[in-house]
Amino acid sequence: MLNSKFLEVMAHEGAVTIISTSQTAPGFHAVNTWNSYVHIEDNTLYIPAAGMHSIQADMVHDDHLMLTMGSKEVMGTVGPGAGFHVFGRGHFIESGAIFDTMHAEMPFLTRVLAVDVDDVQQKI
Numbered sequence: 001m002l003n004s005k006f007l008e009v010m011a012h013e014g015a016v017t018i019i020s021t022s023q024t025a026p027g028f029h030a031v032n033t034w035n036s037y038v039h040i041e042d043n044t045l046y047i048p049a050a051g052m053h054s055i056q057a058d059m060v061h062d063d064h065l066m067l068t069m070g071s072k073e074v075m076g077t078v079g080p081g082a083g084f085h086v087f088g089r090g091h092f093i094e095s096g097a098i099f100d101t102m103h104a105e106m107p108f109l110t111r112v113l114a115v116d117v118d119d120v121q122q123k124i
Helices: 004-010 053-059 097-105
Strands: 015-021 028-034 039-041 044-049 064-075 080-093 111-122
Touching (some): 004 064, 004 080, 004 111, 015 053, 028 053, 039 097, 044 080, 044 097, 053 080, 097 111
Antiparallel strands (some): 015 028, 015 064, 044 111, 080 111
């Protein structure tokens, strides 16, 4: 599911936006991180969380997330720049091997957002 073009994009720096469905206006919350912070294992993305409190509160009601990521360094469908929409379900990890590994690399994190990917769509 996480194809070679997606992995190529994630190997370059770029912004990742994580979007959750909110019970309040405007109906969503969005937070950002960097491609280089995301660890990928099989079809799961592990993302360091220092804040993300709005996302975590939203996930109590709906754990579906949409992520966008891209890099201008990768050839896309119409020229330089490739970008993706990723859909999945998330949960936060506060302890264990994945938390420990990522915390050693990024001591600022307080939790790890794990996103089990359901669908990946290349948009550009």
